[in-house]
Amino acid sequence: MSDSSPKIDPLLKGIAPEEVSLEEGDLARCEIDGMRPQALLRPRSTESLRAIMRIAQEEKLAVVPVGSGSNLRAANPPTRYDAAISLEKLDRILELDPANSFMRLEAGCRLSIVKEALDREGQSLPVDFPARSGRTVGGLFSLALLGPRHPYVLAPRDAALGLAAVLPGGRLVRPGGITAKNVAGYDLTRLLVGSCGSLAVLSELNLRILPHPEDRRAIEAHFPDAGAAFAFGRALSRSRLHPSFATVCAGGGHPGARALAGAEGFAVDVSYQLDRFRRDAADAGASEVFDPPVPYDDLLDEMLASASGASGDLVVRVSAPITQLHRFAEVAGSAPLVAFVPAGVIIIRTSEDEAADALGQIDRLCASVDARRHVISAPSALKRSIDAWTNVPDSYRLIQALKREFDPAWILSPGRLPGHL
Amino acid sequence: MLDPTLRRTLMKILGKSRVRTRPHELSLYAYDASLDRGLPDAVVFPESTDEVEQIVRLAGKSRTPFAPRGSGTNLSGGSVLAAGGIVIELARMDRILSIDAENLRAVVQPGVYNLDLQNALAPVGLFYAPDPASQKVSTLGGNVGENSGGPHGVKYGVTSNHVLALEVVLADGERARLGGATFEQPPLDLVGVFVGSEGTLGIATEITLRVIPLPEDVRTMLAVFDSIRDASSAVARIFAARIVPATLEMMDQPVIRAVEESLACGYPVDAAAVLIIEIDGPKPALEETARTIIRILQQSDVRDVRLAQTADERETLWAGRRGAFGAIARIAPNYLVLDGTVPRTRLPEMLEAVHEIGRRHELLTGNVFHAGDGNLHPLFLFDDRVSGTVERVRRAGMEVLQACVRAGGTISGEHGIGMEKMDAMRLLFSDDDLFAMSLVKKAFDPHAIANPGKVIPAPQETAAS
Numbered sequence: 064m065s066d067s068s069p070k071i072d073p074l075l076k077g078i079a080p081e082e083v084s085l086e087e088g089d090l091a092r093c094e095i096d097g098m099r100p101q102a103l104l105r106p107r108s109t110e111s112l113r114a115i116m117r118i119a120q121e122e123k124l125a126v127v128p129v130g131s132g133s134n135l136r137a138a139n140p141p142t143r144y145d146a147a148i149s150l151e152k153l154d155r156i157l158e159l160d161p162a163n164s165f166m167r168l169e170a171g172c173r174l175s176i177v178k179e180a181l182d183r184e185g186q187s188l189p190v191d192f193p194a195r196s197g198r199t200v201g202g203l204f205s206l207a208l209l210g211p212r213h214p215y216v217l218a219p220r221d222a223a224l225g226l227a228a229v230l231p232g233g234r235l236v237r238p239g240g241i242t243a244k245n246v247a248g249y250d251l252t253r254l255l256v257g258s259c260g261s262l263a264v265l266s267e268l269n270l271r272i273l274p275h276p277e278d279r280r281a282i283e284a285h286f287p288d289a290g291a292a293f294a295f296g297r298a299l300s301r302s303r304l305h306p307s308f309a310t311v312c313a314g315g316g317h318p319g320a321r322a323l324a325g326a327e328g329f330a331v332d333v334s335y336q337l338d339r340f341r342r343d344a345a346d347a348g349a350s351e352v353f354d355p356p357v358p359y360d361d362l363l364d365e366m367l368a369s370a371s372g373a374s375g376d377l378v379v380r381v382s383a384p385i386t387q388l389h390r391f392a393e394v395a396g397s398a399p400l401v402a403f404v405p406a407g408v409i410i411i412r413t414s415e416d417e418a419a420d421a422l423g424q425i426d427r428l429c430a431s432v433d434a435r436r437h438v439i440s441a442p443s444a445l446k447r448s449i450d451a452w453t454n455v456p457d458s459y460r461l462i463q464a465l466k467r468e469f470d471p472a473w474i475l476s477p478g479r480l481p482g483h484l
Numbered sequence: 485m486l487d488p489t490l491r492r493t494l495m496k497i498l499g500k501s502r503v504r505t506r507p508h509e510l511s512l513y514a515y516d517a518s519l520d521r522g523l524p525d526a527v528v529f530p531e532s533t534d535e536v537e538q539i540v541r542l543a544g545k546s547r548t549p550f551a552p553r554g555s556g557t558n559l560s561g562g563s564v565l566a567a568g569g570i571v572i573e574l575a576r577m578d579r580i581l582s583i584d585a586e587n588l589r590a591v592v593q594p595g596v597y598n599l600d601l602q603n604a605l606a607p608v609g610l611f612y613a614p615d616p617a618s619q620k621v622s623t624l625g626g627n628v629g630e631n632s633g634g635p636h637g638v639k640y641g642v643t644s645n646h647v648l649a650l651e652v653v654l655a656d657g658e659r660a661r662l663g664g665a666t667f668e669q670p671p672l673d674l675v676g677v678f679v680g681s682e683g684t685l686g687i688a689t690e691i692t693l694r695v696i697p698l699p700e701d702v703r704t705m706l707a708v709f710d711s712i713r714d715a716s717s718a719v720a721r722i723f724a725a726r727i728v729p730a731t732l733e734m735m736d737q738p739v740i741r742a743v744e745e746s747l748a749c750g751y752p753v754d755a756a757a758v759l760i761i762e763i764d765g766p767k768p769a770l771e772e773t774a775r776t777i778i779r780i781l782q783q784s785d786v787r788d789v790r791l792a793q794t795a796d797e798r799e800t801l802w803a804g805r806r807g808a809f810g811a812i813a814r815i816a817p818n819y820l821v822l823d824g825t826v827p828r829t830r831l832p833e834m835l836e837a838v839h840e841i842g843r844r845h846e847l848l849t850g851n852v853f854h855a856g857d858g859n860l861h862p863l864f865l866f867d868d869r870v871s872g873t874v875e876r877v878r879r880a881g882m883e884v885l886q887a888c889v890r891a892g893g894t895i896s897g898e899h900g901i902g903m904e905k906m907d908a909m910r911l912l913f914s915d916d917d918l919f920a921m922s923l924v925k926k927a928f929d930p931h932a933i934a935n936p937g938k939v940i941p942a943p944q945e946t947a948a949s
Binding site: 138237245408458469 | 697
C-alpha cells in the first residue's frame, strides 16, 4: 500500500478504513488518460457516499465515479482527480416486480448479475448491453449510449423511471418513481442519466423491465460492399415490420460487409419477419443470406469487439442521420466499423498512427451532415488535445450553468463534460 | 397592469393587432381547462422565433413574468399566469417545417396541432406516437410543455421519448438549440429536462420529433365487464401473458353512460366497465394475439368482446374514448380531472378509493383512463355556482393524489403540476429533491420570470435551505 497525500486525509478520515484502497493496482485501474487518483473509495452505504460527497465539497477534493472502469475513457479526462469512487459494494437488487414492469437496484450491481436475476423471472432490461458484461448498472446509465437494438429497445434515458443520487455536498435526491408515466416536477432522472457522473453520483436506479419474448432470431447476410449492406439496413429502418436490429460490420481486413438483422416476439411473427428480411437482403444485393450458426448475441458482441480498440487506438462513435451512415463507412476505408443502422450510430476504430487524420476526416463529415462525434478512446496525447464530443455549442452555456448550480465547488468529475466543463 | 412603455414597445414590434390589453380580451386568457384562474396584463401573438426573442428579451429586462400558451387545453393551470404578466400565444407559429421520412423525423413549430401532424405523416406511412385525447386541438408546443402522453403511451411512450431537439428562447431572450437531430444524445439531456417543464424554463419555438413507421396492421376490441375488479384483473393478466398492447383504456359506468347519451358508440350502458384494447404489429401474430387476449378476458369473466371488423368500426370504438371528456360536460357544468399514476396491480384498490372519496365528498365520480400504464383519470363532476363546491372538489382531488402516493405512484402522469398540484409536490418529494429542481430553474431562468409559481413549491425557500 502506498502512502496517501495529506490533501486527501479528510476523505480518508471521514469514512471507514475498509472503504478505502490505496493499492497501486486499484489506483491503476482507475487511471483516466494518464491521470491517476490518490485513493479509491468504496462506500458500503448511501450514508457513506453522502459523507464522501460532503467532505469532497468542503475540502474541494476532486472525485470521479468509476463504475467497473471499462468505459472511463469515454469522456473528457478530468482536470483534477484526487479520488475515485466505486460503488461496487452497493450492489443489491432491492425490488424486482414483473407484474408492474419495474426493478429497483443499487448502482454498483454488475449487469451480468442483473441479467441472471431477470432471466430467472423471464424478464429483461429493455436496453442494450454486452451479453457477458462485467459493467455496472451505474456505469451503463452514466454514459447512456445506444446499442444495436435501439429503437426496438429503449435508450437508457427512457428505461430509467427514477433514481437516487447524491449531489456534491451530500444531499440525497430521489427524482422520478416506479411508474412509466410520471411528469411530476423537472425530469431530473433524464438529466442525471447520461451525465457522465458530473452532476451527481447515481446510487440507485428504478428501471423498466419487460418479459422475454417468445422467440428471438436473426439472419446474417454478406454483401460485396458496405454500401449495399447500409442500403439493406436503411430499408429495414423504414420498414413497417418491427426489426429488433439491423447491424452492419465491415473493414478490418474482411472483404465486403456483413449485416445481421433480427426480430423478437411471437414465433410466428419472427419467422414472418425473417422471411421478409431475407428477401430484402437479396434485393439489396446480398451475395449470401443464411441463419447464423451461433446465437446472435454472440455475433453482435463479436461485431462490437471488432470495433473496440486496444489501448492507444482511436475509437469513435458517430451519431448521424440514418441516410448518412454509409458516408462515414466510406471515410473509414478499410478500418473496422460496426453500425447500428436504425439507431443511427456507427463506431469506427483506427490505429494510433492514423488516429489524427481519421478524426479530422470524421469531424469534417460530421459538420457537413449534421452528425455528432464522440471519442470513446484515443491515444492520450490526442485525447488531451480535443473535446470528446463535437457539436454542442448552442447548449454550452446551459451545460455550464447546470454544472455551476449542481457542483459549485467544481469537485465532481471536473472537466469530463463537453467543453471540458 | 402592463408598464405603458413596455406595451408601446411590444406594439412597435408586433403591431397593434397582435398585442391585446383590454380587459374583455384578457379575460379570454385568464383560464385554461383546469379550475385555476389568473388575469394576464397582456396577450401577444408572435409569428416567428425572432418575435418571441424580442418579446422575451423585453420581459426579461423589465422582470415581467411571461407564460407560453398553445390552445389552452392545459388541465393543471399551467397556461394561467397567477399574478399577471404577458401571455405569449403561439398558435400562429403553426407550420410543419419538414418531414424527413427516410431519417424518421419531423420538424414543427409549436402551434401545430397534434392531429395535423398525424394527418401529414400518415400518407408517407409514418406516425407520431403521443396522442393525447385532446389531439384535435392541443398543440405540439403544449404537448412538449406538459410531456403529454395518450392512449398509445403504454407501448410507445410519452412526448419526452420522441423529442430529439428543440430550438428554445430562454428567459433572457437568448436563443439556444437543445439536443440534436440524431438519436444518440450527448451528455446532459437538456431536451429531457425541458420537456415537461411547463413553460418554466423558456419557450420552445421549433421542435424536432422522432416519428415511427406505421405498424403493418392493427386490431381493436371492446371488452365489456360487470365488475371493475374483473376488468382490472384482465389488464394485469394481459401483460403477464407477454403482450404489450398498443393501447389499453378503461371507462367505468358513469362515463360509459355519458358517452352513449352523447355519441352513441354502442357501449352497453349497464356495464360496470369497458376496456378498449388495441394491438398492432406484423400481421401474422395479430390474429393469434387477439385470440389469446379474448381467452384472457374470458378467464376474467368478461361479459362480451367485440372485435372491430372494419376501419369504421374501429373509429366508432375510439370516438367514445376520445369524446369522453366532452360527453361528461353534458352531465355537469364543471369537472376536475386528475392524472395520478399507480403501479398496474394497484388499480383495483385505487378505483375503489376514488369512488369512496367521491361518495364521502358527495361528488358524482367517473373514471376514463389509461389502464395499461396505471394512469388514472378520476373525474369529479360539479357545479361551481354552488357555494363551497370548488373547495370540496379540491379537497377530494388532494385525497386522490395522497392515495396514489400511498400506492407507490405519482401525482401526475401526463397533465403536469401547474398551479393545481403545487401543494401535492411535497407528498412526493423531499426538500432536497425540490432543492435540486430549483437548481435547474436557476440555471435556465435565474430571475424566475418564465411562468412563475408553477411546478416547484416555493423554490426560493427550498434553494436557501
